Amino acid sequence: MLRIEGVSHSYDDRAVLRDVTLDLAEHRIGVIGANGSGKSTLARTLNGLVVPDEGRVTLGEWDTRRHARHIRRRVGFVFSDAANQIIMPTVAEDVEIGLRSLKLGREEAARRVEDALVRYGLDGHRDHPGHLLSGGQKQLLALASVLVTEPEVLVCDEPTTLLDLRNTRMVHRTLDGLEQQVVLFTHDLDLLGDFDRVLVMDAGRVVFDGVPGDAVPHYTKLMDER
């Protein structure tokens, strides 16, 4: 289970996270909050992209400060701009490169790549340049490239921000069908209806923690008061 204990973090003298403590045990967890509320920094602490100034983030026995490599193999991360996440020139190659760290045999790696391409509807694009895919397909490629390594947890930092309604629904359906735990940081409140738990962030703190039916109105009210 992901555990956040007394986490605070600043960029220069600007505090972005203030003494956040959470246990993330539920299968589907949403995190909402205004721009600058600390969502993206919190997301990045979950797989060790950001190591907090104070406190610690752990997954089981692993600590992001000391075991970042182990954590990253278990906690996959999807960014809002999938284009920047594409590393290799073609779709299949981009899915495959993430498997290198797992030191799989050639056949097993090929099987996993094939499965991922079929599962995420990219098998017709295997040899296409990733940067020429549509926005939704790029995001599916980003998801496939991360999920092919079979992480325990998937952290998504606003994965639908750049997508239209159709592609947002496609990504939503994909996230819905995952067996992995999903921690979704988003501005899209419609995605959270069937989530188990939603956190509301404001000024670097978690100001509400509950079910979507209560969290979303709380967030809306918070924004109305601004």
Added chain:
Amino acid sequence: MSTVGLYVPGDSPLHRAPAGAKLLALLLVGIGLVVWADHRVAAGALTAALVLYPAVGLPLGRAWSALRALWPFLLAIGLFQVLFADWQTALRLCAQLAALVLLANLVTLTTRVREMLELFERLVRPLRHVGANPDRIALVLALTIRSIPMAATAWQAAREGYRARGLSGRPHLLVVPVIVQLLRMADATGEALVARGIDEDTRH
């Protein structure tokens, strides 16, 4: 559209041939054309290169795309040679250059980048003994290939923004926003590499 990473799937003998063999053949043809400096040989090589496209299932338009970027150079070289040497030399040099570009393009179109990178990794593996990391070198090469369309995208976005504001001319004004955008993209790609555990994996 980028000219990089345009592998065209196929089942021709050239598609199935190992990347190393194709590159070696390209090298030998290049050496042969230089050693056997004859305008008829060069013209024959150019014809052969053109015939190879449909023979491996690629439309001739692909050959034309490769030559389109080259024609100002061919024109300049041809005119220069006709004026200061003779037409045979002009034909030989232009045909040699065009044939080699077409053949190199053919290798690109029939070889997956992955295969090319694996070959490159094998070639630079001996450098491990002097402290170089072949995996990291191959990753840098892959990222370099990948960054070409990224740079083109950044340039296009900056140019559209410039025109949308009713501005024209003075293209040097686009340099700063393009560099800023490229730095942002590089930063995001670096973060993605770390998030996917790829960069760490190359550190042995």
